[in-house]
Amino acid sequence: MSIHNWFKRKKAQQETAYVRERLDIPGNLWVKCYKCNQAIFTKDLEDNLKVCPKCSYHFKLTAAERIIQITDPNSFKEINQKIVSKDFLNFTDSKSYAQRIEKSILKSNLYDAIVTGLAKISNLPVALGIMDFSFMGGSMGSVVGEKIARLIELALEKKAPVIIFSSSGGARMQEGIMSLMQMAKTSAALGRLRENSLPYISVMTDPTTGGTSASFAMLGDVNMAEPDALIGFAGPRVIEQTIRQKLPPGFQRSEYVQEHGMIDVVCDRRQLRENLSKFLRWFDER
Amino acid sequence: MSIHNWFKRKKAQQETAYVRERLDIPGNLWVKCYKCNQAIFTKDLEDNLKVCPKCSYHFKLTAAERIIQITDPNSFKEINQKIVSKDFLNFTDSKSYAQRIEKSILKSNLYDAIVTGLAKISNLPVALGIMDFSFMGGSMGSVVGEKIARLIELALEKKAPVIIFSSSGGARMQEGIMSLMQMAKTSAALGRLRENSLPYISVMTDPTTGGTSASFAMLGDVNMAEPDALIGFAGPRVIEQTIRQKLPPGFQRSEYVQEHGMIDVVCDRRQLRENLSKFLRWFDER
């Protein structure tokens, strides 16, 4: 099925990704925590913003879940939804990139690894970008880069602050060099935002690595991170192979990265909305 | 003898510090190198810019010697020569500060620990400041701060680049807090220079520590240093007392400080004039 046909069929389904309300956790009534291995009642987990009530492990969120958790009810208006990746290199490993794109779209109920739009948080307007790891590991290709650049340009137009939640393994290899260029494109857009003194808050979630961390994710006026998220440039396996020694405990985790000066605030998901509001108010008011 | 009387008597002697031609080395025909302990014929040492011909140890220079070595012949015009320190705190340790000032003036043939002026190097105009360690250890009090600030302000007026040779143990304690304020004053003046895109080259010579290194000396567009000069914030003895362990070899020496990212060019005195000329030309020409 070509992307275009897919679009037609899709239309009949639902317009936006963010209307989904169900949290995306395998299992039904009970779920086992990845960290403490304890059984949690799914309802409790959802009520707790998908943070384990026993050990505070932060489960990954879909973009839709994040939007519900963070924005004022019904305030989110998606922009540039229907930009779709293209297999312009005819790139094939075990599958063709074209097939991967299609499969990811159908599986994730998203068009690519980021959802962007305008929203309100505590009644303050924001330009919001939220990556979704479930779409090809949150990898950044042309679509992610383009949507971020457009989001920032819209923020410039609307004089709104920008918040981007990242969750990404890095560049999308199937787009070759073009994925690398998205680092330049998104960072340049942030440069323009900065020159115009519009605030940018980056929120890094598990994981934020590679080309994503080495571009827009690290460039916040304020860099926030969820606890225990993997944050770094090179992946831990690459580093271990290079240096042929074990990595120190906690290496590349939010708290460790904060100690090394790269993160302003490591923030539990349950305080995230409040802290974002505080920052927005601080920027907004005299 | 009050400063004012001293000025009168001084006038009869000679107008400027920089006319001295004799190098200020103890002994007559022969001198013993502080580093390699070998005997050097004084004439040879002078011909070699007071660098030991055997081990390249750089002897300290007086401001007058530095001017002769660096500037185009007869191009140096001193400014603000007769600003003299004042014992405004009535500060007395084993001697009063007033006595120290007077003694230093008479001994050093200088009015304070820096000589400033306009000059040419390879026919390019520069605003030049040269500290002299022989005046109270090159310590920075109100006079040093004021002369540097005025030098920079003159450079702004003349649109000339600034070069300052530092050689200083730091702030002049006998002026209490006022010596600390000279760090603010000189750095603020350099901020203004920078805002106006006028170049500043700092040349650190042995020693450059304390309040001098923590203000104008570290702020060059280009930071140069003579080899093996002691360069740091805290003195080595203070550090040893604080941490109660030995310092690593080479610690706080030019080459070590360069490896740690603070110095652009460690430059043998015999190449200094040429390198300064290259920098000045690079800044000056399109």
Added chain:
Amino acid sequence: MKDKQKNLLGFEKPLAELYEKLDELKKVSSAGEMDMSEEVKMMEKRIENMRRDLSVKLSPIQIVQIARHIQRPTTLDYVALLLTDFIELHGDRNFGDDPALVTGIAKLDGQSVIVMGHQKGKTTKENIARNFGMANPEGYRKALRIMRIAERYNKPIISFIDTPGAYPGIGAEERGQAEAIAKNLREMAELTVPFISIVTGEGGSGGALGIGMGNKVLMLEFSIYSVISPEGCASILFRNAARANEAAMAMKITAKDLLELGVIDEIIKEPVGGAHNNPEQAATYIKSAIIKNLKPLLALSHRELIADRYNKFRKMGIFEEQ
């Protein structure tokens, strides 16, 4: 009260006896044997009077002791007492996060501000974690990063100064302690936003000045500000650290001296006996002083603010000229 009693300084020993009597009176009173409330009140008054008497004739080295008092309120104490909506910002985005120098956003009476200050501990453990308030280069670089946020978003800066000095360690030297402080001085001079610095405890040399180039520089009544510690000065110039008293006197390091020298703009009163006897009261005094001094600065343009700061520090220096 117990705390205050425990933390009496040497020269405050006469107070100890009064505190003991006060305790007795209270005990008797609370046992219900007789009503001693009048006597308790009188004794409290006596204590306050003696504290006041002691404050008036403090020698510089006694002021040094108060400035260094282990119970003296710290930056984070004042942040909690006089600001709201504080969020601490961490890290220099280069090397590390320095716990000896804290920075953050906050609100002062509804005004968004950037706040920063040296951070000491109140226990040995805390002090070790905070490196006794002695910042490393990454502390100064964090401060600079945060000052630039203030500038980008046009918010005033408040800095609290309380440090024995910048840390003199191997790593600090290697990572450019001198460079970090020097760069801050240059950049502070060019800030386009109102900037108020308050010496709340020890103003230790370059380490203090490194966040201290406010348009207004205020000092708490019993704080000090000095180019070198009295002990350091004594050991260099008098070759005897024990002669710190002389050095403290000679260098003019108290708020009163510095106001006379024109190096600071205003002295902020402290509660009787020092800020640690009543941190809430001290915070109130500080808050009023900030608000009062900030107001005219908020009316200035970016250029005027830079010029104001430049002229302030440009003037500093005393010399003779022929």
Added chain:
Amino acid sequence: MKDKQKNLLGFEKPLAELYEKLDELKKVSSAGEMDMSEEVKMMEKRIENMRRDLSVKLSPIQIVQIARHIQRPTTLDYVALLLTDFIELHGDRNFGDDPALVTGIAKLDGQSVIVMGHQKGKTTKENIARNFGMANPEGYRKALRIMRIAERYNKPIISFIDTPGAYPGIGAEERGQAEAIAKNLREMAELTVPFISIVTGEGGSGGALGIGMGNKVLMLEFSIYSVISPEGCASILFRNAARANEAAMAMKITAKDLLELGVIDEIIKEPVGGAHNNPEQAATYIKSAIIKNLKPLLALSHRELIADRYNKFRKMGIFEEQ
């Protein structure tokens, strides 16, 4: 000649025989037995022709081998060959001086320029000293510092790109490799001066881009530029690093591919067989290309330069939109 022979790549083996014959001819000739100068000339011609033939049908992975050739000229080679009055500038004024990324001032045909580039070695010892051209965060921060000098004094910037990638080490991560590269990207976009980047060998991912956001991006004929090394790509996507050849083909990493994709602006010709066969010649080609590309940029205003660079990178990306 000996050197070239020694450093033949696998696919260049057919040349070895010809080189041997050439040596023999020369030996005979120099022994004076007979005049073989004609034959020598012919053999040299044959070698060049074979080299040319080999170049034409190079596979991507063969180009990778040339791009990584141990004798391939490095940044400092080109600096010496095509610039004058070079003075290297060291250090990031933060933490260290990175020998894997060199920076300095120089003159290009009388024009003051800032030059920077990754620096590999030509021997194992040199390569260890240079960390194989893999920069640490302090390398990128040094580059940024030097770019700001260029900007302050309005001088063009030339960057030479030749790195397997930014160094993936513990210290590099701790000191913010991602932050350092990200900041450079943002700041390069805002530079007010002409900026030309040249991929001279390996353009390894973020480590390459970290100094590579020129108004013009040029590539040497046998250099590569890629989001991940072919081996890395193969081991992740094909789960077999040995399939690097396929990965190299699939990812489109040669100068020709990238010109077609619109990611680079121009291919700079190399001497037959690659730049290492004639560094002087290669330097001449590069110099001409820089001068040609710099000229129109020098006529642009600060604003125009920023807009030019923004638009260049803003356009990059291929996608479908409904």
